[in-house]
Amino acid sequence: MKKSLIAVSMSFALFNMSHVAQAAGDVNAGLAKSATCVSCHGQEGNSMMPMFPKLAGQNEGYLVKQMQAFKDGSRENSSMAAMVASLSDQDMRDIAVYYAAQAVTENDKPRLDVEEEDDEGNDLPASALKAAKEVAQEEQDALMAQGYDVYRNGDLDNEISACIACHGPYGEGNEPAAFPAVKGQHADYLIKTLTDFKTDARSNDSDNIMHMIAKKMSEQEIQAMSYYMSVM
Ligand code: HEC
Numbered sequence: 001m002k003k004s005l006i007a008v009s010m011s012f013a014l015f016n017m018s019h020v021a022q023a024a025g026d027v028n029a030g031l032a033k034s035a036t037c038v039s040c041h042g043q044e045g046n047s048m049m050p051m052f053p054k055l056a057g058q059n060e061g062y063l064v065k066q067m068q069a070f071k072d073g074s075r076e077n078s079s080m081a082a083m084v085a086s087l088s089d090q091d092m093r094d095i096a097v098y099y100a101a102q103a104v105t106e107n108d109k110p111r112l113d114v115e116e117e118d119d120e121g122n123d124l125p126a127s128a129l130k131a132a133k134e135v136a137q138e139e140q141d142a143l144m145a146q147g148y149d150v151y152r153n154g155d156l157d158n159e160i161s162a163c164i165a166c167h168g169p170y171g172e173g174n175e176p177a178a179f180p181a182v183k184g185q186h187a188d189y190l191i192k193t194l195t196d197f198k199t200d201a202r203s204n205d206s207d208n209i210m211h212m213i214a215k216k217m218s219e220q221e222i223q224a225m226s227y228y229m230s231v232m
Pocket residue numbers: 033034036037038039040041051052053054055063066067076077079080083084095180192193
């Protein structure tokens with residue numbers, strides 16, 4: 001026990017020393033260097049397109065880690081690999097502190113699609129449309145309630161840890177540990193990335209934490225969690 005504590009404090013000392021040598025990120029430099037990111041990630045990192053993640057309000061350590069992963073190929077994405085190829089470590093820190101200082105925008109409440117036509121392509125009568133909307137609303141409410149529950153309590157039956165432990169009570173993440181914020185993120189991106197963890201398509205998480213968790217989640221559970229987090 002004592003031995004491992006010493007090892008931990010030693011590595012902390014080394015970690016701190018290695019940080020002293022680097023210049024901290026600069027928000028204004030980050031603003032200038034992020035000009036090429038706006039077309040996909042939006043003004044101030046609030047992307048308008050659901051497949052492009054919002055970067056606003058995300059913590060610095062996590063952002064730097066992901067940029068490095070796209071650069072060294074351990075997180076695979078061809079658009080992102082091209083975007084970070086020429087960034088230095090200092091560029092990444094500047095960009096990361098800039099995005100971390102922005103506020104993430106809120107999303108609209110997600111809505112499940114309602115078919116407005118029958119199989120023959122005719123408009124549904126008003127009463128049938130109303131009933132279909134009510135069913136969709138009930139499904140939506142059930143998904144959100146499930147998301148709320150698993151986020152806070154985990155899913156004991158399937159041995160899924162509570163997300164709150166690492167992603168925080170408000171989805172704000174954990175800055176010192178570089179656990180990402182999830183609140184206000186686009187549901188479609190969250191579904192995609194959780195599915196990528198589940199299938200191993202995304203596997204740059206060194207301790208495999210999210211891979212282990214997502215593997216145990218059903219598609220339906222991934223959907224519920226993603227909808228819930230998108231409006232936290
Ligand atoms: C052509 C569109 C495009 C451009 C331009 C772009 N990105 Fe991305 N970015 C993406 C996509 C798509 C993803 C999600 C990749 C995935 O699904 O794994 C992403 C993901 C990211 C992530 C990971 C976010 C997370 O929550 O894990 C970071 C960080 C990031 N981009 C930073 C940048 C920076 C910095 C720039 C500018 C230098 C940039 N991106 C430019 C499309 C783009």
